[in-house]
Amino acid sequence: xxxxxxxxxxxxxxxxxxxxxxxxxxxxxxxxxxxxxxxxxxxxxxxxxxxxxxxxxxxxxxxxxxxxxxxxxxxxxxxxxxxxxxxxxxxxxxxxxxxxxxxxxxxxxxxxxxxxxxxxxxxxxxxxxxxxxxxxxxxxxxxxxxxxxxxxxxxxxxxxxxxxxxxxxxxxxxxxxxxxxxxxxxxxxxxxxxxxxxxxxxxxxxxxxxxxxxxxxxxxxxxxxxxxxxxxxxxxxxxxxxxxxxxxxxxxxxxxxxxxxxxxxxxxxxxxxxxxxxxxxxxxxxxxxxxxxxxxxxxxxxxx
Amino acid sequence: xxxxxxxxxxxxxxxxxxxxxxxxxxxxxxxxxxxxxxxxxxxxxxxxxxxxxxxxxxxxxxxxxxxxxxxxxxxxxxxxxxxxxxxxxxxxxxxxxxxxxxxxxxxxxxxxxxxxxxxxxxxxxxxxxxxxxxxxxxxxxxxxxxxxxxxxxxxxxxxxxxxxxxxxxxxxxxxxxxxxxxxxxxxxxxxxxxxxxxxxxxxxxxxxxxxxxxxxxxxxxxxxxxxxxxxxxxxxxxxxxxxxxxx
Numbered sequence: 001x002x003x004x005x006x007x008x009x010x011x012x013x014x015x016x017x018x019x020x021x022x023x024x025x026x027x028x029x030x031x032x033x034x035x036x037x038x039x040x041x042x043x044x045x046x047x048x049x050x051x052x053x054x055x056x057x058x059x060x061x062x063x064x065x066x067x068x069x070x071x072x073x074x075x076x077x078x079x080x081x082x083x084x085x086x087x088x089x090x091x092x093x094x095x096x097x098x099x100x101x102x103x104x105x106x107x108x109x110x111x112x113x114x115x116x117x118x119x120x121x122x123x124x125x126x127x128x129x130x131x132x133x134x135x136x137x138x139x140x141x142x143x144x145x146x147x148x149x150x151x152x153x154x155x156x157x158x159x160x161x162x163x164x165x166x167x168x169x170x171x172x173x174x175x176x177x178x179x180x181x182x183x184x185x186x187x188x189x190x191x192x193x194x195x196x197x198x199x200x201x202x203x204x205x206x207x208x209x210x211x212x213x214x215x216x217x218x219x220x221x222x223x224x225x226x227x228x229x230x231x232x233x234x235x236x237x238x239x240x241x242x243x244x245x246x247x248x249x250x251x252x253x254x255x256x257x258x259x260x261x262x263x264x265x266x267x268x269x270x271x272x273x274x275x276x277x278x279x280x281x282x283x284x285x286x287x288x289x290x291x292x293x294x295x296x297x298x299x300x301x302x303x304x
Numbered sequence: 305x306x307x308x309x310x311x312x313x314x315x316x317x318x319x320x321x322x323x324x325x326x327x328x329x330x331x332x333x334x335x336x337x338x339x340x341x342x343x344x345x346x347x348x349x350x351x352x353x354x355x356x357x358x359x360x361x362x363x364x365x366x367x368x369x370x371x372x373x374x375x376x377x378x379x380x381x382x383x384x385x386x387x388x389x390x391x392x393x394x395x396x397x398x399x400x401x402x403x404x405x406x407x408x409x410x411x412x413x414x415x416x417x418x419x420x421x422x423x424x425x426x427x428x429x430x431x432x433x434x435x436x437x438x439x440x441x442x443x444x445x446x447x448x449x450x451x452x453x454x455x456x457x458x459x460x461x462x463x464x465x466x467x468x469x470x471x472x473x474x475x476x477x478x479x480x481x482x483x484x485x486x487x488x489x490x491x492x493x494x495x496x497x498x499x500x501x502x503x504x505x506x507x508x509x510x511x512x513x514x515x516x517x518x519x520x521x522x523x524x525x526x527x528x529x530x531x532x533x534x535x536x537x538x539x540x541x542x543x544x545x546x547x548x549x550x551x
């Protein structure tokens with residue numbers, strides 16, 4: 001029983017990271033019909049921005065050493081700027097391009113960022129200690145939960161509430177929802193298309209930064225391709241959640257986290273190396289039952 | 305006010321407009337009628353900036369609109385009510401209306417405009433908190449017109465306001481368009497497939513078919529409907545050429 005609870009907390013923790021990443025992917029998909037595979041590399045940048053540029057194996061924290069109240073806004077700003085630059089240089093000239101073209105362009109952005117990291121920081125994975133004090137386990141009855149996991153889940157919930165309030169209550173949020181549903185109609189009503197898209201990139205950068213910090217403090221390792229599996233799982237989460245639905249992205253993220261952790265815990269030992277194959281089998285099953293995702297939207301079909 | 309001069313539009317290999325010219329003067333009601341696929345919607349979309357003509361010019365009060373883009377043209381006071389309604393289904397009626405006011409600089413006037421416009425649409429007032437997607441077809445048509453009015457346009461482009469609506473509702477839609485025109489001092493350019501209703505209201509009529517303007521005259525001169533019928537269906541020699549053109 002206690003083992004199951006422990007696994008559920010782990011699932012919520014991993015699901016939080018996937019849900020945050022999936023929200024970033026889903027937001028851009030909603031507005032731009034862009035499946036942004038570079039989202040994972042935005043996450044990598046958030047992590048690498050914390051350390052001193054060098055080829056050393058042990059990373060020296062630089063911005064990462066600052067007080068969190070200064071460090072978090074600085075890193076966020078860096079990631080948001082990278083996201084906005086990739087929009088301005090790559091996606092803005094492709095505004096009228098088809099969805100597959102946009103997706104391939106995002107692969108290009110992804111490779112450029114990965115190789116940029118290679119050039120500045122070297123190819124070898126690095127160890128880095130971010131917020132090592134947060135490892136202390138908290139005892140909840142018999143349950144031992146690392147403080148960091150509680151923070152991860154809490155931060156995720158807080159960001160979701162903040163994003164929901166932003167989308168429902170502010171003028172820019174209403175603009176974004178209108179543009180996500182019918183971009184051209186929003187423009188006919190005077191909504192500035194490039195502004196709304198820029199806003200979506202900025203928010204997706206903020207969400208990516210949250211994942212960077214939480215993920216790095218949990219794993220303690222940096223690698224030039226560290227964000228790729230996160231983006232892949234986030235993409236899977238948005239697909240099973242229902243492309244274009246933010247609620248779907250969150251549900252999908254938690255579901256993927258749950259499936260992965262449960263397989264890790266309960267698969268026979270010999271089969272564990274093939275965990276992801278089993279996880280994706282579940283994904284295929286879900287899509288067979290609900291081809292348009294758990295929370296389907298009209299948005300995917302609608303855009304002309 | 306509006307001058308469209310010899311615009312050509314192609315979608316891939318399809319030539320939708322093959323040199324359309326028309327003009328609208330301040331305060332007029334101008335109607336563009338023609339069968340399905342004649343190029344009516346493309347003409348309005350070109351004026352609103354949603355489609356870019358590869359030849360020809362469009363100018364508003366003498367200023368060319370090329371390169372301004374749909375949001376810029378909306379800010380210049382041209383509002384399009386597109387065909388097929390395009391309500392934001394997940395947004396409430398109130399949010400749908402609010403989107404239209406975000407670009408406006410005269411923030412202080414918005415609240416008064418909101419009340420004034422909404423007074424024309426009692427049905428929308430009742431449903432102010434429902435998602436736009438839940439409204440009936442007629443209500444959605446009212447919503448998109450109300451929304452367009454809240455951008456405070458000088459020129460309102462209305463694409464087939466009667467499409468898919470019961471005749472009684474269409475009457476209501478026209479009553480509201482005329483009332484709004486009076487109240488706001490609007491100029492109207494309306495697309496329709498049929499002429500019988502519009503002949504009563506319009507000042508001037510253009511008939512479009514096969515991407516060409518076939519006929520242009522004042523509504524007063526067209527009241528018997530014969531000339532419109534000929535232009536609309538293309539009786540006469542010109543029709544044969546046009547068919548070839550389309551193929």
